[in-house]
Amino acid sequence: MKTRLKIHNITAFITAALVIITGISLAACCIAIYVSGGDQPFSREAVGKYLKYVMIQGVATLELVIFGIVLKFAFPLDKEKLRAKPNILVTRKKLTEKLQKRDEILLRTDEKINREKKYRKKMSLGLASIITALGIASILFATLIDYSVSDINGYVIKVSVFAFSLAFIGGGLIYAYDILSKKSYKREIDALKSLLVIANSDVPAPEMPETKDRKPALVNLARVSIITVAVAFIVLGIFNGGMSDVLGKAVRICTECIGLG
């Protein structure tokens, strides 16, 4: 099982890397085609020249994806064994043992976890700061460098740098917050305790107070009102030409909408 898990994980990482590389290559290819084309930026020859490299990467990625699918079915992982999630159907004894174990782990390693958290906090803050600084520097570079708008090549580079720098900043922030977010065992323990209440017939279920539920009637009234208004709007729209306006726009290729200018 561990060997299978290793193979699955390695496949996953390699697929991930190839997917990212293919994606970046496609985007870079598009920019390169545009920049190198001269008078005819997206000529068939230019597209053919660059696309074949991307196609090779794409085929490799596809093969790895197919391999991953075959791996999943031919050598399935027993997820129950790998995951330590609470099973609703465990007996009371097992639930109690699990709870005790978690409490013990918490007590013994509390200090250790706190120390590690402080260290990781410093490391991740440092890393996030570097990534964010790089991103901000890229944006400043893109905006301060004197590219005139008529210089199309420069414009494309500027936009690409801006886009990638935004991605850097966003990625940096997400990374920083993800590392910093507290991994709490409290929710899992509360969930286990709730399950214990259900599984344990000696402990009565918590009493829910009886309340008169007026909500369904109000919700139904809101629904009926909104549906009536919607139908009235549609009928009104048909009579005042709204429907033919939609048809007129929809049967024409909106070159703006699909990025063709």
Add this chain to the structure above:
Amino acid sequence: MKKEKSLKPKLTFKRRLIQLYAALLTNANIKGFATGSIFLGNTKSACVPGLNCYSCPGAVGACPLGSLQNALASTKKTVPYYMLGIILLYCIMLGRWICGFLCPFGLIQDLLHKIKTPKLKKSRVTRILSYFKYVLLVFFVVIIPLAYMLKDMPLPAFCKYICPAGTLGGAISLLLHPNNAPMFEMLGPLFTWKFALMISILVGCVFIYRLFCRFICPLGALYGLFNKISVLGIKLEKKKCIDCGLCVAKCKVDIKEVGDHECISCGECISVCPTKAISWKGSKIILPENEIPEKATAEEKEAITKKREKRVFTLRIIAAVLMIAVLATSLVYFNFIYKAPEANTDIGTGEFNVEDYRGKVVVINFWGTWCSGCKKELPAFDRIASEFEDKNVVVVTVHTSGTEGWEEPDIYIDKNLKGSKMLFVRDVKVEGAAFDTYYKALGGNGNYPMTLVLDDKGVINYHTTAEMTYDELLAEVEAALAKDTSGINPDELFEGYYIGDLCPSMDLEFIDLID
């Protein structure tokens, strides 16, 4: 204790089946991918519930988001009741159940996420990021189109700058077809940006579950506002809920509670709830005996359960038969039965005819007041018309037969092109046809603007569906003027819309300009 069967595999399979069905139904014009052209029939006046660009060759309906932006940006300056009504109806009936079951782009994201890679789990950051789509909804879908409407420049901002469904379904599908090779001339910085953005989103979807739906889609944002009161979706019975948090932990999107504005009603939380507090809304409409009375005897409970199962089975069979019938009918109709009416130029009755201008270079420009690109390039044509007035060059602009709710051309011309040396005529449309007759006869396939330059024998020298700058137009006009046409006999040439063909002629009405 009897082991309960896991609901998850069956539900996921059924959901995938419904997603595939919806994707196929909304893109039933498969012939469009083979011919490289979009569907032109009347079904496009209806909006599909999910995100599906109407420039996609397979699309048989209109995109609700694109139609809403165009309706808001219309210079008609009236409330777009039709679009508001349709979107309101989808919001209240289905809510974000559309995202989980009907949206084709959602299906693409689900399939991409299945690629075996490490995944980024949800966190507080992703929860905060999920509010970004509301910002996009307010600015790109509402404010910017409205602002540009005041300038008489239609701008569907979200579609133009962000929507990856348009790039993938529209641009890529059309560009891959050899018939659309001229479209390559139109690629530029906008396409580079949109293409890079589309790739980023698709790659991101591999690592982040439903990246576009959670952080970017304004349509999902709109539907999410009605999630709590929509007729269909997921509901949580508070009386049975013990706040164990398993549903929220299981859910891959950024919900705080089942059925809130982030919930896409995929139903995967139903199987993990220990107290069966989560269920589908609307089940009581079909199964009024859903609730088994507490005081019922074992025999009565069994009888009710059997009756319910029988009814569920019957309903499933009926639903399956209906769905298959609808899909089969759609596929047959859109691909084999429907035929767009032919363009017959003999129906024209006006006073303008391109044949009357033999001996001069003629520039024909097809435009519409609803087309921002067309309006942007008109000043260049006006300038050419002025500069070459005495040099055997005629510039004629052919407006679409209708205005699609936008400003009438005579009003626009009066405001922006008064005193122009260009000729202004109007095209004709046959009832039932998707395109104007002369536009179609000259090779139009939906792209506006379209420009042709004819030499002095009426032969097409240049033909493009890209916007033209003054310099480009000047180059083509000068090339046509410099061309030696002494050896050309128009009667021996084939009438068509390719370069080298004799340009077809049609009698068109002049537009009555305001004095």
